[in-house]
Amino acid sequence: MPRIELLEQIYTIVEQIPVGRVTTYGRIAAMTEGATPRMVGSALRNLPAGHQLPWHRVIAASRKLADHGGAERQHQKLRDEGVVFDRKGRVAFDLVWPD
DNA sequence: CTTCTGACCAGTG
DNA sequence: TCACTGGCCAGAA
Numbered sequence: 385m386p387r388i389e390l391l392e393q394i395y396t397i398v399e400q401i402p403v404g405r406v407t408t409y410g411r412i413a414a415m416t417e418g419a420t421p422r423m424v425g426s427a428l429r430n431l432p433a434g435h436q437l438p439w440h441r442v443i444a445a446s447r448k449l450a451d452h453g454g455a456e457r458q459h460q461k462l463r464d465e466g467v468v469f470d471r472k473g474r475v476a477f478d479l480v481w482p483d
Numbered sequence: 484c485t486t487c488t489g490a491c492c493a494g495t496g
Numbered sequence: 497t498c499a500c501t502g503g504c505c506a507g508a509a
Contacts, residue, residue, distance in 0.1 A: 387506080409491055420504055421491035429490055445492060452490035472497095 385418045394419060394427045401441040404466045405481040408445045425450065441481075447474045 393416040401407050409421040428439045429452070440461040444450045449458055459469070469475060 410493095413491085420506090422489065422504065423491095423506065425490040426506070427490095439490085442490080444490085450490040455490080458490090 385416075390416055390419050390423070391427055393417070394424055395437060398428070398437050398439060398442060401438055401481055403438075405479050406441045406443050406447075406462070406467065406475055407481045408443055408447075409450070410445050411480075411482075412442065421445075425452075443475060447477070447480065449473065 394412060397407075397412050397415055409424040412424045413419045413421045424442070428437075428442060431437060431439060440454075440458040449455045462475075463469075467475060467479060
């Protein structure tokens with residue numbers, strides 16, 4: 385599978401995460417044909433300025449935010465759309481998409 | 484060509 | 497639950 389098409393598959397999936405829900409790098413990778421969780425993280429890190437993808441709805445399999453530069457902003461964006469975090473910064477199972 | 488570095492993850496103790 | 501480990505694989509140097 386060509387690198388570009390893999391990227392497009394990743395973006396297409398991220399695009400479909402419902403508001404107020406989240407999914408993980410690993411789940412997205414599994415939905416593509418050959419991508420690995422690391423590639424998904426890399427794809428989001430390199431998003432071009434001006435994109436409109438809900439990158440903030442992608443979290444780690446531990447259901448915590450991955451450690452990266454925009455984590456703080458990501459946390460606020462999710463809070464703004466109603467996502468609740470428990471005391472240890474984890475998101476409820478029910479919010480992980482797809483069901 | 485080799486080495487290193489990640490917005491990762493599942494297994495193990 | 498947490499810390500650590502080995503595996504992962506495309507880029508950058």
